[in-house]
Amino acid sequence: MRNLLNFIIRNSHWLVAILLIAFSFYLVFSYNSYQRSVFLSSANRVVGWCYTATSNVSSFFHLKGDNRRLMERAAQLEQEIHLLKAELDHLTATDSSKVEAFVMDTMEQKRFEFIPAEVVNLSFAGPSNFITLNKGALHGVKPDMGVISRQGVAGVVATVSNNFSMVIPVINPKFRLSAKLKNSDNYGSISWDGREVQQAQLGELPKHEVFQPGDTVITSFSRIFPKRLIIGYVSDMGESKDDNFNTFNIRLATDFYSLRDVLIIRDSFYEEQKMLEEEGR
Amino acid sequence: MKISYLYEGLLFVLLVLLQVLLLSRIALFGIVTPVVYIYFLIKLPIGRTPFYVIISGFLLGIVIDIFFNTPGMNAAATTIVAAFRGPIMNLFFERVEHDEFVPSIYNEAGAFIRFTVFIVSLHLTLLFFIESFTLFNLVNTLLRVVTSVVVSVALILAMDSLTYKKKSGDQA
Numbered sequence: 001m002r003n004l005l006n007f008i009i010r011n012s013h014w015l016v017a018i019l020l021i022a023f024s025f026y027l028v029f030s031y032n033s034y035q036r037s038v039f040l041s042s043a044n045r046v047v048g049w050c051y052t053a054t055s056n057v058s059s060f061f062h063l064k065g066d067n068r069r070l071m072e073r074a075a076q077l078e079q080e081i082h083l084l085k086a087e088l089d090h091l092t093a094t095d096s097s098k099v100e101a102f103v104m105d106t107m108e109q110k111r112f113e114f115i116p117a118e119v120v121n122l123s124f125a126g127p128s129n130f131i132t133l134n135k136g137a138l139h140g141v142k143p144d145m146g147v148i149s150r151q152g153v154a155g156v157v158a159t160v161s162n163n164f165s166m167v168i169p170v171i172n173p174k175f176r177l178s179a180k181l182k183n184s185d186n187y188g189s190i191s192w193d194g195r196e197v198q199q200a201q202l203g204e205l206p207k208h209e210v211f212q213p214g215d216t217v218i219t220s221f222s223r224i225f226p227k228r229l230i231i232g233y234v235s236d237m238g239e240s241k242d243d244n245f246n247t248f249n250i251r252l253a254t255d256f257y258s259l260r261d262v263l264i265i266r267d268s269f270y271e272e273q274k275m276l277e278e279e280g281r
Numbered sequence: 282m283k284i285s286y287l288y289e290g291l292l293f294v295l296l297v298l299l300q301v302l303l304l305s306r307i308a309l310f311g312i313v314t315p316v317v318y319i320y321f322l323i324k325l326p327i328g329r330t331p332f333y334v335i336i337s338g339f340l341l342g343i344v345i346d347i348f349f350n351t352p353g354m355n356a357a358a359t360t361i362v363a364a365f366r367g368p369i370m371n372l373f374f375e376r377v378e379h380d381e382f383v384p385s386i387y388n389e390a391g392a393f394i395r396f397t398v399f400i401v402s403l404h405l406t407l408l409f410f411i412e413s414f415t416l417f418n419l420v421n422t423l424l425r426v427v428t429s430v431v432v433s434v435a436l437i438l439a440m441d442s443l444t445y446k447k448k449s450g451d452q453a
Binding site: 012013014016017018020021023024025026027028029030031032034035 | 330331332335336339342343346351352353354356357360361363364411414
């Protein structure tokens with residue numbers, strides 16, 4: 001104890017020196033903005049380094065859980081791919097066997113390509129509704145391409161910019177589409193009377209056309225959509241503009257309220273068909 | 282004894298005024314700044330207690346800091362130099378004659394010059410590195426240190442040779 005005291009007394013000037021130096025540096029760091037900023041930023045770098053190191057270590061311990069979650073996600077996506085593949089096969093292959101029996105299946109499949117897109121804006125407040133998609137000319141979208149949702153027909157691309165495209169949906173008074181009942185060969189025309197978002201009209205049908213509630217309405221020949229795409233389901237008899245034709249109210253398959261992901265249909269024969277038909281006129 | 286304390290006080294004030302009013306306004310080629318107030322620590326008699334040296338060194342630095350509005354920088358540098366003054370002195374002056382021995386260019390020229398160079402180098406290295414506080418512009422900082430050391434040592438030796446007559450009179 002005495003030795004310790006002696007030691008402290010003998011070296012007390014060092015203690016004083018250290019105290020004074022510490023005080024000086026305290027002054028340096030508290031009253032000189034440049035030195036303070038250097039001190040603070042280097043301190044921050046140290047702290048950031050510590051955080052990075054700890055997160056590296058902790059992420060290692062989370063690997064197992066992360067792995068399991070990824071596997072689950074992969075399985076889920078795999079399942080989804082199978083479902084979508086089946087759906088696509090159904091959409092593309094069915095009509096080739098029926099209408100274009102002489103065209104090879106592979107060719108029919110190649111005819112239509114699908115560009116996935118996301119709805120970025122959507123309006124159905126007024127009569128002139130539109131949908132904005134996040135794919136545009138840079139992604140190969142052109143005007144007059146069809147747009148389908150998971151459930152059925154959604155609309156037709158009207159104008160495109162580089163990164164966006166504007167779609168006229170079924171629920172727009174300008175929209176026209178040739179359609180028919182699934183178990184009939186008589187063609188009619190889809191239009192929208194501007195009243196209800198989920199209800200459109202299938203008009204210009206022959207007077208003798210009959211329906212069962214719930215009958216499926218599908219596309220017939222169209223330059224824009226593949227055949228046999230679902231548009232909606234007949235709900236009841238509608239008002240006709242004149243007595244020569246029947247009009248049915250149909251419940252649209254596409255739920256515009258929850259529209260999120262859509263597919264834009266690219267028809268590789270579109271230009272060819274259009275040119276031929278215009279030449280013939 | 283008392284007279285030597287008085288001279289130390291006078292030297293303190295004169296060096297601070299010289300540094301503040303004249304030398305620190307010089308920036309030769311933009312980098313060379315003579316710093317001579319550390320001469321006070323060089324000229325303290327060898328027998329002064331470490332306490333005395335450290336406190337006076339701190340006071341010297343803090344006064345300079347007050348004038349330059351750089352709180353702590355000069356104080357830190359001079360306090361560190363003052364703390365190591367004793368061991369450094371033992372390094373260069375082997376014969377401790379008596380407590381009132383004041384190093385001078387006239388009593389031990391070689392040792393005094395080496396001692397001065399060492400103290401000034403230490404002081405200016407500390408000072409400039411505390412000032413720049415980064416290794417980013419290391420070459421520039423080192424250049425400032427070296428050139429300033431050369432000029433400062435030259436000035437201190439010149440001052441010391443000027444004060445010989447008075448000092449020798451005191452000691453005699």
